[in-house]
Amino acid sequence: MQKKKYCLKYLFLLIICALIATASFAASSSTNFEIPHQVVDSGGTTAASANYEVLGKARDKAVDTPFSALYKIWEGFLNGVIFRDWNPPARIDDLAATTGVREGEVDLTWTAVGDDGHAGRATRYIVKYSNTPITTRAEFDAATTYVQTWTPETSGSTESKVLTGLDPGEYLYFAIIAVDESGLEGDVSNSPAAVVQIAIDDPVKIVGRIEHEPKIYDPKGGTSNLTLDYVLNRDAYVSLIIFKKSGDLIYKRNFAAGTEGGRLGMNSVVWSGISDFRQIAANGVYVYHIILTEGGQVKSLGRGKFVVFR
Numbered sequence: 001m002q003k004k005k006y007c008l009k010y011l012f013l014l015i016i017c018a019l020i021a022t023a024s025f026a027a028s029s030s031t032n033f034e035i036p037h038q039v040v041d042s043g044g045t046t047a048a049s050a051n052y053e054v055l056g057k058a059r060d061k062a063v064d065t066p067f068s069a070l071y072k073i074w075e076g077f078l079n080g081v082i083f084r085d086w087n088p089p090a091r092i093d094d095l096a097a098t099t100g101v102r103e104g105e106v107d108l109t110w111t112a113v114g115d116d117g118h119a120g121r122a123t124r125y126i127v128k129y130s131n132t133p134i135t136t137r138a139e140f141d142a143a144t145t146y147v148q149t150w151t152p153e154t155s156g157s158t159e160s161k162v163l164t165g166l167d168p169g170e171y172l173y174f175a176i177i178a179v180d181e182s183g184l185e186g187d188v189s190n191s192p193a194a195v196v197q198i199a200i201d202d203p204v205k206i207v208g209r210i211e212h213e214p215k216i217y218d219p220k221g222g223t224s225n226l227t228l229d230y231v232l233n234r235d236a237y238v239s240l241i242i243f244k245k246s247g248d249l250i251y252k253r254n255f256a257a258g259t260e261g262g263r264l265g266m267n268s269v270v271w272s273g274i275s276d277f278r279q280i281a282a283n284g285v286y287v288y289h290i291i292l293t294e295g296g297q298v299k300s301l302g303r304g305k306f307v308v309f310r
């Protein structure tokens with residue numbers, strides 16, 4: 001008789017414990033999720049919606065009740081169901097970088113993406129910069145982090161941010177990844193570059209080196225071009241001059257401040273191999289200079305050599 005009484009006591013305790021366990025689940029799943037009804041397989045183990053995968057078992061038959069075209073699942077309806085977000089934010093593909101207004105600044109703009117692709121709102125951004133283009137995840141990870149605590153705008157909104165404290169005069173490439181609330185990361189954005197704003201009185205200079213292609217140039221009767229790429233740290237009136245190695249000037253072009261050849265940032269200028277005397281350049285070694293004409297002074301900002309061989 002005494003034994004039976006104890007058994008009943010334990011049974012009663014077990015029932016109480018089970019009730020507490022169910023109640024504590026209800027409290028921990030108060031967030032509402034909307035998922036297409038067909039994804040919920042009552043009593044099943046796993047199903048997927050556009051953005052959420054349902055893991056675990058649906059216990060309650062309430063999930064069979066449609067709510068418009070959706071199931072609205074809220075506390076008490078499901079037991080032991082875990083929603084796993086598998087959809088990361090979309091890739092930002094329109095990031096733009098321009099020289100900022102004040103020393104050490106660069107301005108970035110882009111269109112915000114969402115928590116799930118282009119839907120919703122991402123949770124945070126990872127912003128990186130580097131002296132070389134950031135085109136892969138490995139390059140992104142290796143680049144320098146720009147520390148910020150920006151809150152992303154809703155998908156589709158224009159983001160506009162000023163980066164400060166960068167090294168004036170540097171030519172930097174930027175990239176951004178959006179991260180959602182589950183910690184899923186989108187792909188690396190496009191990687192635009194800009195010159196970091198210099199101090200007001202910093203002199204004009206070419207940032208880095210002048211790149212020219214090809215190294216051995218065949219003018220092909222003026223149908224091919226020698227291309228020179230260089231980065232200026234501000235708008236300036238500059239000229240391209242080309243000499244024969246003997247010292248004879250054969251070509252000169254001026255580029256007004258703010259135009260291709262004389263503008264802040266990357267410039268790309270070409271020479272078709274025709275001299276100012278309307279002759280195709282003869283075989284030999286040539287020297288070019290990018291020169292600055294400012295306040296009556298003429299100064300070389302950079303130079304290089306190439307060979308004509310045709």
Ligand SMILES: [Ca+2]
Nearest residue numbers: 087115116180
């Ligand atoms: Ca997501």
